[in-house]
Each structure stands twice: as structure tokens, then as C-alpha cells.
Amino acid sequence: MTTPTTAATPAEDFEGQYVGTLVDRWDELINWDRRRASEQDFFVALLNGAEAHRVLDVAAGTGYHSVALAQQGFDVTAADGSAQMIEQTRRNATAHGQSFRVLQADWRSLRHHLDGRYDAIVCLGSSFPHLFQEADRRAVLSEFYEALNPGGVLIVDHRNFDAIRRHRYQSSGNYYYCGTGATVTVAHIDAQLCRFQYDFPDGGQHHLEVYPILSTELSTLLLDAGFDTVQTFGDFQDHFDIDGVDFVIHVARKS
Template identity: 30%
Template structure:
């Protein structure tokens, strides 16, 4: 049996859950949703897709504000955390969590908005899979609906690239090595977690997009109005940009 790629490996996501979704990351969700909503024009009872939703930090926050939310993720354990979080916040009736690969999720004309955050686009080696995912986003939006994306781009990465980084959390060490390949179109990462019991290593890779390239892709699948920002505050996408933020309207 062929070995699954990193983003299909539940062991990877389970191992790095406490790193990727550290408490300080979870705590940022309310402020991030504040900024996101300031850039969107959503009805008070709007329907939102969170793809992928991870452990549900944004999905539950949106549901707590009255929206109906469908969270999609390929990691079953994360969906369990998301469902638990929704129950704890008392918003289970406004949330739905689906165990599915985002390449396969299409719900025609269902959502007022779809959010794709935390550099969760470009995992797939075949560019056609990225376009397929973007087309699913487009098809799943209602007319006038909006896609909101936030990710690290070529431009923002170039200004802060570090070949090696490390972090320590509660006695566990997380080490990363980064390499830009294929003429700045692909990022190869070596992620290592060191505990008293074991050392685990994973290879993590994803495509890098420039603002122009991602805008062009979204226009190709049907989005006509695509706006680009440099952060969640809606500041210009210039040399000071922290992230690539895309707001694309169907």
C-alpha cells in the first residue's frame, strides 16, 4: 500500500496538534473573526463554510455570534475536538462538522461565505487539485457570496524566511527546517518533535502562491471581484504585508 502524503496522515496532525493549535493560537480566534467580519458583508443569520476547520476555533466562534457553520476537515480527531468545543459553547445546533477532503466538498449555492485560513491551501502536488478546490469554493457559494483566504505567500515569506526554527512547549521541542524549491513555487519542510520518550520526524510540503498567481487562479474558476490585503485589518498588500488576505466575491 502506498504511503499517504503528510496532509492525509492523521499521526502527523495528532502529533503536532499542541504546536499548530497552541493555546495562544486558539485565543486569537475571536479577534481574527472580528477582523474577518469587518471585511465581509454577511447577513446576521448567514451560512458559513470553514474549510478546513481544524479543531473548530473559528467555526465555533462564528456559531457563537449567530451564524450557521459547516466545518470540513480530513482529520477525524480534530473534528471531535471541534464538536466538543461547540457543545461546551452551547452552539451545537448551529454547527455541522464533516470528515472530508476539501477537494471533494461541493455544496452548490449553500454558503454566504467560505473561509480558508491559516495557510490551508496549496497542499497538493498536482496544481489541478488546487484549481478543483477553488472551483468547489466557487460552486458552493451563493450568488454574491464571498471566499475569504489568509495564507503565507511568496512575497510575505521572502521577507521573513528562516532556514531553521525551533520552539519549546512544556518540555517538548519542535524543530523545523525549511527549503524553497522549484523556482519559488514549492516549500519543503522537515518537522521534528522531541520528547523524553521519542523523536518523531515528518516531511511537510506545500505550494507557494504570489498574490497575482492566486488572484489569477480564483478568477479562472469564476470569481470576478477579487480584493487583496496585507493583513486581517485590511491594510494594503505591500512591502509591509504580514499575510496574503484574499476576499473574492461570486
């Protein structure tokens, strides 16, 4: 494994990691049709169960979940820290015949960009681990909590760093990053830094660095932020082997 460079901080490096050549390929990694088939109605069922209507997608990326939820009748606002990702969200929304509010926003000052509160917030695609500092993680969860209506729900996911940190992780390719051709591997892992390597068939290569948060660590932070209950899923199942799933999903509820 490679030796890490100095860990990047989200304020300095988050947007810089999502260069245009990677953003342009992001939908290749996702493959919207295969991703929809793997998720089925998991998130829609969670949001309907919480009686949510107004939904904030705080890590919109290229817009997959924002578009999918808008198609299901939710009142969606799409936000992302990357200007290039947000521009791609706009293009994808138009291409799929959807129209919703789109904005670029730093999570740590989220309330300054929002118009009222939401019934639900989704933070998907293992985006939360872009926060390297615990103080930032706590501050952002506080922002999410304050942006929710009473009874609101926060859905946040991350790659299975429990398994990655134990060197037991092998991506199945069946969830989230469902595209064919491109491969994603772990180039480096330690307790503070995970570097993913993205290799494309034409020889293109990109790296993304994130904080490898553990499942129990995030659950504790959610409870500390004021959420009453936290339910955990592995690859959309409520019963799972922590060493055998690609992604972990946390559903936190505000009383």
C-alpha cells in the same frame, strides 16, 4: 537549508501530515485568546458586509473559526480533510457550548458532502497551499464557487510565500499562530515546496509541507474560477507591504 524529498501530493499525504501528536498540540500553536485579539472582528465584519448567514468553514482544523463564527450567530458547517482535526473540532465546539454540523470531506469532491449552498466559504489557516498540483487548485476553487449562493463570498488565506520565496520572511508571532513557546521556521523553500518546522519546548518536532503559492497567482486562479472581484489584505489591512506581513487574505465575490 535541507534538500527536499519528493513533493507530497494532497491525496497521499495531507491527512498523514497531521498526526495525532501534532493535532494534540495545534491549539498550543494557535492560542485562541491571543488569536481572537489579533483578528478582532475582521472576518465577522467581512461576512456581515456580504450579508452572509450560512457559512462553510472548509479548513476547520481544531475548530477555532467555526466556534468563533457560531458564537457570533452564523449558521456554520465545519469541514476538514483530517479525521483527527475534525474530531478535535467536535470536542472544542462542545467545550465552548456550540453545536453545528461537522464533517470530513476532500475538497475535490466537496459538493457530494454538502446540503445546499452557502452564503460564504472560509478557507483559513494557510490550508489552501496543501494542494500541490495546479489542476487540483483549479478544481477545488471550482468546487468552492459552485457551493456558493449568487452574491456569495470566498475568504481564503495563505502565509506570505512571496516574502518566504525571496528569503525575506520573519514571522512576527502576532497573527494566526499566536501561541508562546513553540516556534515555526522555514526548513526548506523553493518554487514548488515549502517545508515548515515546528519545534516545541519539550523537544517535540514536526514538519508540514505545502505549495508556496504567490499572492498574484492565487488572485488569478480566483478570477479564472469565475469570481468577479478579488480584494487582498495583508495581516487584516487593505494597505500593506508585501514583504512586511505574515499572512495574505483574499476575498473573492461571486456575482
